[in-house]
Amino acid sequence: MVAIWKKEFIQSFRSVFSLITIGIFIAVSYYLSDFVSKSSLITGIEFAETGYVSGLVFLIYIxxxxxxxxxxxxxxxxxxxxxTIRFLVTKTSRPSIILGKLLGIFSFWFVCLLASFSIIAFFSHQFYFKTFGSLFVMLAYIVALCVLMSCLIPKRSMSMFAGLLISIAIPTFGLWSLFSEKLWLKVIKFITPYHYMIEGGTWGWLIVLLFAAIMVVFSILSLHRRDL
Structure with missing residues (x-):
């Protein structure tokens, strides 16, 4: 599992898009924090945490x-x-493959998020641990869903298309459900993470983590049932 974790983590940095993604997060953190810091000096008003982290919240939530x-x-x-999965299952168990992949992806996003918050901390002179934790919980949910879809969908082209649809549908309907009284949106409200992350407080975090854990279990079961 550790070898898979390490390989997945290192491999995460090798694509051009991953480097672009890191660059976007760092750039948003730097320029927004720089703007807020300079605005605070000019106006004499000390801006709250929201001013510094709003860019990252937008990037991750939307x-x-x-x-x-x-x-x-x-x-x-x-x-x-x-x-190559056939080679992997001769060396380690199927749950270890799933967990190793998850840990590698989690580590990539932890580094990305830590770098972004370190830049924010440089300008704001404090590290916003609570917001860091909440955003990482949100990332954990998305990563768990992504791995589950990759287990359930056999073709890479199909998972790419499904991922695009999910990337549009969940933020759109999840956030819309927070402001709508329509019955079908109320159902969506309780199966997407936005209600729990925005309105649920600490218990909301735990529910989102529970959802992520359930998806990890289903990923392991799916790989167990697959004929490799």
Missing amino acids: MGFLFIFSLFHDTINRETESR
Whole structure:
């Protein structure tokens, strides 16, 4: 599992799009923090945490699904398509493959988020641990969903298309459901993470983590049932 974790983590940095993604996060953190810091000096008003982290919150809540599915939609099915999964299962267990892949992707996003918050901390003179934690919980949910879809969908081209649809649908309907009284949107409200992350407080975080854990279990079961 550790070897898979390490390989997935290192491989995450090798694509051009992953470097562009990191660059976007760092650029948004730097320029927004620089703007807020200079505005505070000019106006004499000390801006709250929201002013510094709003850019990252937007990137993850609105664009997070798109970033993660674009980078990792084929994390499992590329192994099954290329038949390298057969080699992996001779060396380690199927749960270890899933967990190793997850940890590698989590590590990539942890580094990306840590770099962004370190830049924010440089300008704001404090590290916003609570917001860091909440955004990482959101990322954990998206990553778990991405890996599950990669287990369920056998073809990389299909998982890319499904990932694009999910990247549009979940943020759109999840956020819309927070402001709508329509019955079908109320159902969506409780199966997407936005209600729990925005309105649920600490318990909301735990529910989102529970959803992520359930998706990990289903990923493992899906790989167990697949004929490799």
